[in-house]
Amino acid sequence: MRLQGKTILVTAAGQGIGRASAIACAREGADVVATDLRADLLESLAREAPTLRTHVLDVRDDAAVRALAAQLPPLDGLFNCAGFVHEGSILQCDEAAWDFSFDLNVKGAYRVTRAVLPAMLDKLDRTRGTAAILNMASMASSVKGFPNRFAYGATKAAVIGMTKALAADYVTRGLRCNALCPGTVDTPSLRGRIASAADPAAAEKAFIARQPMGRLATVDDITPQVVYLLSDESRFVSGQAVLVDGGVTI
Ligand code: NAD
Numbered sequence: 001m002r003l004q005g006k007t008i009l010v011t012a013a014g015q016g017i018g019r020a021s022a023i024a025c026a027r028e029g030a031d032v033v034a035t036d037l038r039a040d041l042l043e044s045l046a047r048e049a050p051t052l053r054t055h056v057l058d059v060r061d062d063a064a065v066r067a068l069a070a071q072l073p074p075l076d077g078l079f080n081c082a083g084f085v086h087e088g089s090i091l092q093c094d095e096a097a098w099d100f101s102f103d104l105n106v107k108g109a110y111r112v113t114r115a116v117l118p119a120m121l122d123k124l125d126r127t128r129g130t131a132a133i134l135n136m137a138s139m140a141s142s143v144k145g146f147p148n149r150f151a152y153g154a155t156k157a158a159v160i161g162m163t164k165a166l167a168a169d170y171v172t173r174g175l176r177c178n179a180l181c182p183g184t185v186d187t188p189s190l191r192g193r194i195a196s197a198a199d200p201a202a203a204e205k206a207f208i209a210r211q212p213m214g215r216l217a218t219v220d221d222i223t224p225q226v227v228y229l230l231s232d233e234s235r236f237v238s239g240q241a242v243l244v245d246g247g248v249t250i
Pocket of ligand 1: 136
């Protein structure tokens, strides 16, 4: 039980990497608060993993974020997973699309972190314990450029910068902060991007071909790294952008 005794909040836990991560953290003994925009997804998650606590949470809604933070015990772990992939170059990205991507992918993590951090730090000061924040970035970020990921890459680069700044501010207080940078992961939103392509079979082939390992990641390829970075096993790791990318950036 690698997360026994830890209370961990996960955003975007309704499906994909967030859902699998919430379940993996609960299996390792954490008291998991699984949140998502969509109540229907949380209902099916609660049926699948009845020990989880679920709360509807839109990370774009600051009042809702603050209200949930006020109800929770101090967290020992936070996984800011919520994010959206805008597809297109700069010429396909108007200001509304740019603002939406930053509001969800970057400001969402900022809002949740700012709301829960004072209680986390207070607990750390009282207990001399440890805590960890994990922010969802991507290999498509400051790590590597990809075609048609203009706004997306910019937001995920910002997430890495925010992660390093947080890590620097709190490294002496027992709080670590890292960013996770997956390759292409088989999730509902990826399936949606494939299905909406002009030639879905070719799109799927192209997504697979990006990974030298010759396949898409499954969510189960990603969750061990999530558990590790939220657990005390990674106690000497902070401020890192950790790649789980099937060899893309070799
Ligand atoms: P997904 O895109 O299939 O699901 C996203 C979840 O986020 C949904 O449950 C949705 O309801 C929720 N959500 C949407 N807007 C929200 C909001 N405003 N507040 C709270 N929840 C909201 O899941 P995924 O593909 O696993 O992606 C999760 C994260 O991983 C994203 O940040 C994404 O950028 C990142 N990521 C994904 C991949 C990939 O290939 N799938 C690769 C690298 C990084």
